[in-house]
Amino acid sequence: MSKTLIRGAKVLGGEAQDVLIDGETIAQVGTGLEAGDATVVEAEGKILLPGLVDLHTHLREPGREDSETVLTGTRAAASGGYTAVFAMANTFPVADTAGVVEQVWRLGQESGYCDVQPIGAVTVGLEGKQLAELGAMHDSAAGVKVFSDDGKCVDDAVIMRRALEYVKAFGGVVAQHAQEPRLTEGAQMNEGVVSAELGLGGWPAVAEESIIARDVLLAEHVGSRVHICHLSTAGSVEIVRWAKSRGIDVTAEVTPHHLLLTDELVRSYNPVYKVNPPLRTEKDVMALREALADGTIDIVATDHAPHPHEDKDCEWAAAAMGMVGLETALSVVQQTMVETGLLDWAGVAERMSYAPAVIGRLEGHGRPVAAGEPANLTLVDAAYRGQVDPAGFASRSRNTPYQGRELPGRVTHTFLRGRATVVDGKLA
Amino acid sequence: MMRHLISAADLTRDDAVLILDTAEEMARVADRPIKKLPTLRGRTVVNLFFEDSTRTRISFEAAEKRLSADVINFTAKGSSVSKGESLKDTAQTLEAMGVDAVVIRHGASGAPYRLATSDWIDATVINAGDGTHQHPTQALLDAFTMRRRLVGRDAGLGQDLEGKRITLVGDVLHSRVARSNVDLLHTLGAEVTLVAPPTLLPIGVEHWPAHVSYDIDSVLAKSDAVMMLRVQRERMNAAFFPTEREYSRRYGLNGERMAKMPEHAIVMHPGPMVRGMEITADVADSDRCTVVEQVANGVSVRMAVLYLLLGGNESATPAPAARTEESK
Secondary structure (H helix, E strand, O other): OOEEEEEEEEEOOOOEEEEEEEOOEEEEEEOOOOOOOOEEEEOOOOEEEEOEEEEEEOOOOOOOOOOOOHHHHHHHHHHOOEEEEEEOOOOOOOOOOHHHHHHHHHHHHHHOOOEEEEOEOOEHHHOOOOEOOHHHHHHOOOOOOEEOOOOOOOOOHHHHHHHHHHHHHHOOEEEEOOOOOHHHOOOOEEOOHHHHHHOOOEEOHHHHHHHHHHHHHHHHHHOOOEEEOOOOOHHHHHHHHHHHHOOOOEEEEEOHHHHHOOHHHHHHOOHHHOOOOOOOOHHHHHHHHHHHHHOOOOEEOOOEOOOOHHHOOOOHHHOOOOEOOOOOHHHHHHHHHHOOOOOOHHHHHHHHHHHHHHHOOOOOOOOOOOOOOEOOEEEEEEEEEEEEOHHHOOOOOOOOOOEOOEEEEEEEEEEEOOEEEEEOOEEO | OOOOEOOHHHOOHHHHHHHHHHHHHHHHHHOOOOOOOOOOOOOEEEEEEOOOOHHHHHHHHHHHHHOOOEEEEEEOOOOHHHHOOOHHHHHHHHHHOOOOEEEEEEOOOOHHHHHHHOOOOOOEEEEEEEOOOEOHHHHHHHHHHHHHHHHOOOOOOOOOOOOOEEEEEOOOOOOHHHHHHHHHHHHOOOEEEEEOOHHHOOOOHHHOOOEEEOOHHHOHHHOOEEEEOOOOHHHHHHOOOOOHHHHHHHHOEOHHHHOOOOOOOEEEOOOOOOEOOOEOHHHHOOOOEOHHHHHHHHHHHHHHHHHHHOOOOOOOOOOOOOOOOOOO
16 A cells, blocks of 8 residues: 655645545545655645545536547646546437436546536426436436526426426436526627627526525425525525525525636627636625635635537627636635635645535545545645646647636646546646 | 727827828828729738628728728638637738738727737737727727817817717617717717616716716707617617617607707717617608718718728828818
8 A cells, every 4th residue: 555645734724734645535634654664745835735626517528529638637636736526418429317327427437636516407308398217327436416507597497396296306406507598599708898899688686686595495396405506696695595594405606717707708709708607796896705715605616617629719699608617726716715815725625525525425525634635635725836838738639718717726636536547736 | 109909998188189180181092083092012811801881891991992902801701710710820820911000890899909018919009999998999980070060170189079969769778889989989088978778888987988868858058969769679678768669759869859959960870770679760860960971081081980990100191272262
């Protein structure tokens, strides 16, 4: 069994400590630990976090291997400090059967860079009409517990209600992509001052907020829990805050890009800024940061959405929606939440590791950095400053909105059950 | 002068006045027996039209030919574009043929901006209408028409539209003409009022440099020019208004309403008009309606834009002799 000693790291940003990994688990946490025959990682000044968990990743396999595969996506995840990702169901074919989720799960096992937990579709073909075999996906080897039609909203109130009720039988959760479809026909960007000037079809905040309001009330009525994907508006924050104060079992995620970028960037008509839900206003960004700090929003999830170059190297209306995010997420969170004083590193661990694992009911991840726990760990050089260079991405796609932007922090090491997947900032 | 013309908002007051003054010079060419200048001889201009627009295309083509440019017309229908070729590849193909300027009409807002700012091509890009974004040469020809009518052909030279009250009526939400006009008229010092049912105004319009009214009758008496925007009949299917008749009653310009306008005030329309919808036949055919003039002015303004963007540093035409006739 191989041993690794991480020496002098600030665990969750606290006091410097040594962490000894033995095999797949953390053997000891303390000071002045003997290295013995262990490989030593000098980590003075660096931050040690539990391995990050992403509840919202698009790995694109099967079907769009030109933009990402399970292998390249998990390599990107490891580079970004993740040890587990939840793979969204909008593949080709859609992950709406036990067969497809098992395929994705198996590919994840083979990749070895990060655990892949497939998400199952709520409805057949993401069409919102007929429930997919949720129980079969849960009972499969993939053990699906999170269901989502992400990319499309489960807009039929009855289907949503039934899905919320049905998954209670096996502790599942429905993750809703909140987008009222009629209000967003032809939508190209946030509806507001900028869309009015640019003449791009508007995606109004109310299209998100009205679905969230409906779904928290449905969850209350049937006594289920519901998870809200990529919450993007100040109004959505208010609704989730109200729902939580009422005791409704709702959780919510925010993406890194919604914590940093605004619709002003769309003035460039550069489709790297085209994403769904769209970039909103400064007021929304500030409300989202605040909500993530006070716990109204539970987690950060990347919505990592790889697209091939040609789908972004075109006019705005023809471009695909989405941004890659796994390799920049922690840096964006450091800049927007840690360096602004809104969140400490323990808070980052909570929102990027512990809570996502709890929401997704994922065993073995999101655990404390303590003796006896699985050795899923991420070591961060928070002092690092550098420009984002997509050429260095492990992801197969390059559609990042941060190209050339200076972001803080860098993942130097990632450990998946004791095995280093990233060493000195490079994939092992 | 800038290298591309993408948005009316990019023009300074002085840029715009220079274009209008140059257009007056160009207009005089149209009065000559041989309506042609050698200015762009040997330069190639492509009219790249991804949307049907016969009138705009013909107007640009006439302008290019009067400046002696070599003209290539490219329409997307039946071309490689309908076979899935991207805008980038189409543009690069044209550039490889040695095109100096691309006049582009595209259904996607921002496509000309993208063409001008990406590294796809080096040619000068002129926006001939993109989606619901901008149509800057339309705004320029409208301003040209207003200046001639409201200030004077000669008196207008060097002048802007300071203090002129311009009212735009109709489907502002889907109108690139409205956006371009609001930007340019504001730059030229005019006071703009937008009139439309609330459903046909964009969210965020309150940040535009324009007044907004839902009531056409309250603004007509205070307008020096009233521009009617085309309203597509299909809009009522998306519940923007209940029926064609109701739209016409509440927002259409008829003879009775026209009578409320000041004596000197003009009626404008970018065309094509939907008679019986936003404008009645008697108004469209009246002397106060400048629709046909706008078409003629369109050629002069586009000549001016092409001339200035493609490197006209000297006077386009020999300095005109002082004119004595009264301006109208």
